Amino acid sequence: MATNPGHEDELGVNLSIEEARISLKEGCGHNQRIQKSSATLHGEISALEAAGRVSAALYRNSTMYTTLSPCGMCTGAILLYRIPRVVIGENVNFMGGEDLLKQNGVEVVVLDNQDCKDMMSKFIQERPEDWYEDIGEERV
Amino acid sequence: MATNPGHEDELGVNLSIEEARISLKEGCGHNQRIQKSSATLHGEISALEAAGRVSAALYRNSTMYTTLSPCGMCTGAILLYRIPRVVIGENVNFMGGEDLLKQNGVEVVVLDNQDCKDMMSKFIQERPEDWYEDIGEERV
Ligand SMILES: [Ca+2]
Ligand SMILES: [Ca+2]
Ligand SMILES: [Zn+2]
Ligand SMILES: [Zn+2]
Numbered sequence: 001m002a003t004n005p006g007h008e009d010e011l012g013v014n015l016s017i018e019e020a021r022i023s024l025k026e027g028c029g030h031n032q033r034i035q036k037s038s039a040t041l042h043g044e045i046s047a048l049e050a051a052g053r054v055s056a057a058l059y060r061n062s063t064m065y066t067t068l069s070p071c072g073m074c075t076g077a078i079l080l081y082r083i084p085r086v087v088i089g090e091n092v093n094f095m096g097g098e099d100l101l102k103q104n105g106v107e108v109v110v111l112d113n114q115d116c117k118d119m120m121s122k123f124i125q126e127r128p129e130d131w132y133e134d135i136g137e138e139r140v
Numbered sequence: 141m142a143t144n145p146g147h148e149d150e151l152g153v154n155l156s157i158e159e160a161r162i163s164l165k166e167g168c169g170h171n172q173r174i175q176k177s178s179a180t181l182h183g184e185i186s187a188l189e190a191a192g193r194v195s196a197a198l199y200r201n202s203t204m205y206t207t208l209s210p211c212g213m214c215t216g217a218i219l220l221y222r223i224p225r226v227v228i229g230e231n232v233n234f235m236g237g238e239d240l241l242k243q244n245g246v247e248v249v250v251l252d253n254q255d256c257k258d259m260m261s262k263f264i265q266e267r268p269e270d271w272y273e274d275i276g277e278e279r280v
């Protein structure tokens with residue numbers, strides 16, 4: 001786990017926290033499941049969609065910032081586009097495909113950020129149905 | 141490789157071929173990269189989007205039909221939602237995450253369908269830029 005991430009990473013994750021916060025206020029944890037009735041617009045997929053059609057070279061010089069450890073689908077999207085570096089706010093509330101990323105040579109930086117952890121636990125507690133739907137689970 | 145797929149699978153793949161054919165006529169191989177300027181709406185992700193928000197139980201009783209072996213992102217989406225079975229038209233023009241699917245207990249049926257192979261080779265030959273962008277590669 002990175003204990004001293006660079007300034008740029010703090011900035012990237014702060015932007016990602018801000019986006020997640022806005023999304024939470026609109027009724028959704030970290031994606032557009034509710035706003036767009038979407039099963040695939042997680043934060044990371046949304047970010048790729050927002051970026052639009054860009055060159056393979058640009059992806060390979062990018063960093064993906066995400067509040068939460070990426071799920072299997074988002075992990076796969078990072079691998080598809082060979083994004084070389086992923087900065088993750090937290091992986092306590094959910095541990096995604098970090099091992100698969102590392103096995104494929106992706107640099108994974110986990111900030112273990114308290115704001116991210118608080119925001120995600122609050123969301124999971126307040127909206128368990130949305131959360132479990134998001135990760136493909138039945139509510140437990 | 142399955143040599144004797146069931147009737148239902150032939151039907152599913154025929155529908156998937158039909159969709160890919162329409163998509164090709166509209167200027168795109170098997171997804172909405174061009175129509176929606178999208179970097180993530182591959183055929184499989186499109187199918188999940190079209191299905192909308194459904195229960196985890198429904199995913200776990202579904203089969204994903206796809207003309208072409210699923211890329212890393214689509215493989216990840218199948219794993220996220222624990223879709224237990226994937227029927228693939230062909231994997232000659234592109235070999236995706238089939239090993240990862242099998243390692244995770246997903247049943248993978250490859251039809252080695254000639255229509256799928258012809259359609260994909262034609263697309264790759266006629267629109268190489270779109271194809272390579274789709275799989276996250278620079279044009280070779
Ligand atoms: Ca959500
Ligand atoms: Ca395409
Ligand atoms: Zn995700
Ligand atoms: Zn794909």
